Amino acid sequence: MRPRLIEQFLFPYQHSLRISVEVRAKNVFERIGADAEPHVFLVGIAxxxxxxxHDICIEPEEGPWPQSLFSTTPESLEVAWRQHPDQRMFYGDEQTMRDKPENICRSVVxxxxxxxxDRAYVAHGVRSFVSRARPIDGYYVVTVVQxxxxxxxxxxxxxxxWMGEPAESSFLLSCIQALxxxxxxALELPQPGRFIDDGFRSAEEIARQAASNFMRTPFLxxxxxxxxxxxxxxxxxxxMxxxxxxxxxxILAKADDPKLDYVMKLAEPVQLRDTRWARKLxxxxxxxMALITGYQSIYGFGRIAEDDTPSCSVEFFDQQQWDFRHGNRILLRTQFGEPRLPQELISDSRFLDNFKRIFLSAGDEAAARYRGVLKVLLEQSRGCMLVVAEDAAIEAERLDLQGTRIEPTPLTPDLIDRASRIDGTILADPQGVCHAIGVILDGAANDRCTPSRGARYNSAIRYVDTSTAKRLAFVISEDGTLDIVPLLxxxxxxxxxxxxxxxxxxxxxxxxYAPRNYLVDRRFYLNEDQCTRVNSALDRFDALSLEDGRIRLIIDRFQPDPAMNDNYLAP
Structure with missing residues (x-):
């Protein structure tokens, strides 16, 4: 086995470290609902x-980041070090003064x-985030997340x-900073990258720490x-x-905020950490009327005047579910202790595409109408289900004894509000006309049914999957989650x-790695010939990894999916 030769050498396990950081970054983005793929690389400057x-080394050296991106040289860093404003700082602490030259070096790099x-990528719509430099074997090394x-x-x-200076913050930025x-x-370890993950926290831990850091932001x-x-x-x-x-x-506010209109002020503030008392209030x-709350205490009840400066607030809308808001904008959404970015349960484009691919004869108007119907259903704050079926009129008659058949009536917010208050399913056709309410659906169980999901979800699976007619179910659970069956x-x-x-x-x-990861995520779409070509390439890379003595990731070989058809392909 011959050793791997690295032209742009920083430290022995630089490849493993970069891969570990990139995997964790992708896991964090996926966990918080950031629909983009982060890229990670290392830069070392001698x-x-x-x-x-080399004066500049990049890992991976054959990636899309050439050395020519960087105009920085050892000479330019020396000039920047001498001119750095912190050179004029004097600290009363002796150790801090001793550390000052090295800290300036790390800041300069x-x-x-x-x-x-920024000079290279801002114009291309890419934002770069850089970790604090760490000296390793003559190089100052940083990690970059793009x-x-x-x-x-x-x-x-x-x-x-903050402290007289403008600043900005978001949950997304906090997640990147935590990464x-x-x-x-990891770069501070004696042999960075030698051990898998190098003690990295899990994506769940990183997201929670980022949420905690974000909530500490001095909004007040x-x-x-x-x-x-x-x-x-x-x-x-x-x-409860x-x-x-x-x-x-x-409402997060200072106790003496002049915009506050107290309806009732507590004689003694209640500490937020006094959980049971805070829950009672x-x-x-x-x-x-809302609780007026600082970062540590609850001051009373009241309102805040609406003006050009939106206030921060926390909206509790169900057990273990709350939003952190700035004015009307949701900054952070938390469900069962897990923080996520605020976003629609399904985007307009995804919804419309899904609806029109199932009901081929339905036009844009019908699809848009059902987008509005779904928004009304989600606003009900209760569990419910609506099934759209091209044979809705026939099914309303067949299931007459298992529901309440009505005269064909267009779906309206009022009808949806009334019908969702009773058990059973609302049954409508693709044009938005309701034919029955309170329907108990039938259908044979199949391998997509699961005891870990509720009765509504399994009922939708059975009813939709066992029919030759085109059907679509919207399943809203009591905790506000949404399932669309099928979601193509x-x-x-x-x-x-x-x-x-x-x-x-x-x-x-x-x-x-990049094309491999792309194809692994989209293996469903590949035909037999394409699977064969990808498998051949993977075999070649496995052989090269063994020859170079690298740790390799075992990738399941590709095979065509029987459910794949041309309906999933775009020009």
């Missing part, structure tokens, strides 16, 4: 210059890499002022939360009060699939 070695990446700018436009940060801290900690001018208010809100949301679920609102914080896989581009297969076939061992 300072001072090392004879016979971090800032230089970030500046070069993600598309469109993701930050979809989940924009909120602005605030970079994990990478920086001049104040910062030092307690873990994310965990405190979770604890409050878990409790005399058998009722927690629903109510807390929450019972009164509903409608247009998105269509993918034929040309894009073919391009990625060709890229994989022509890739090197260091550059094959």
């Amino acid at each position: 300072w001072p210059a090392i004879p016979g070695r 971090t800032e230089a890499v970030k500046r070069d990446l 993600a598309p700018e469109a993701l930050f436009a979809k989940f924009p940060p909120i602005s605030y002022e 970079l801290r994990e990478a920086e900690r 001018s001049g104040e910062m939360a030092y307690s873990d208010i994310f965990s405190e809100f979770n604890a409050i949301s878990r409790l 009060y005399e058998g009722t679920k927690g629903r109510g609102r807390m 929450l019972q009164m914080g509903s409608g247009d 896989r998105p269509r993918v581009s034929v040309a894009e699939i073919e391009t990625m297969i060709t890229t994989l076939e022509n890739a090197t061992l260091d550059s094959h």
Whole structure:
């Protein structure tokens, strides 16, 4: 077995470390609902210059990030170090003064890499985030996480002022910063990358820590939360009060905020950490009156004047379910202790595509009508189910003894509100006309049914799957989750699939990861010939990995999926 030769060498296990960080980044993005793929690479800058070695090294060296991206040189870093504003800082602590030169070095490198990446990628709609530099074997090494700018436009940060300076924060930004801290900690180890994961926290732990950090943001001018208010809100949301679920609102504000209109002020503030007392008070914080809460204490009940500066608030809408808001905008949504980015349960484009592919004769107007119907159903705050069936009129007659057949009536918000209050299913046709309510569906059980899901979900599976007629079910559970049966896989581009297969076939061992991961995620769409080509490429990379002595990931070989058809392909 011959050793692997790395031209741009930083440290022995640089490849393993980068892969570990990238896998964790992808897991975090998936967990919080960030619909984009992050990319991770390492940059090392020699300072001072090392004879016979590159001034700049990048891992992976055959990736899409060339050394020419960086204008930074050891000489330019030396100039930046001498001119750094922290050179004029003097600390009373002796150890801090001793650490100052090295801390400036790390800051200078971090800032230089970030500046070069912004210059190269901002115009291409990519945002770069850089960890604090760490000295390793003559190089200052940083970890870079890149993600598309469109993701930050979809989940924009909120602005605030801290210590007289403008700042911004979001849950997404906090997650990326938490990932970079994990990478920086891994680089501090004696042999970074040697051990799998190097003690990285799980994606779940990183997301929760990021949510906690985000909730500490000084949204209230001049104040910062030092307690873990994310965990405190979770604890409050878990409790019931005399058998009722927690629903109510807390406005985050300073006790003396001039915009506050107190209806009732507590003689002594109640601490948020006093969970049972806080939960009891929450019972009164509903409608247009809310609890007035700081980062540590509850001050009373009241309202806040509407003006050009939106307030921050926490909306408890069910047991273990709450939103953190800025004005009317949701910044963070938490369900059962798990923080996620706020987003629709299904996007308009995905919904319309799914509806029109199932009901081929339905036009845009019918599909848009049902998009509105679904929004009404989700606003009911109760469990319910609606089935759209092309044979709805016939089924209403067949199931007459298992429901209430009505005169064909267009679905309206009022009809949906009344019909969803009783057990059973609302049955309508693709044009939005209701034929029956309170229907008990039938159908044979199949392998898609599962005891881990509720009766509504399994009933929808049985009814939809056993029919030759086209049917679509919307299943809303009591906790507000949505299942659409069936929810067809998105269509993918034929040309894009073919391009990625060709890229994989022509890739090197260091550059094959991106096309491989793309195809693994989309293996459902490949035909028999394409599966054969991908498997041949994977066999080649496995052989090269063994030859180079690398740790390799065993990929299940591709085979055509019998459920795949041309309906899943786009031009």
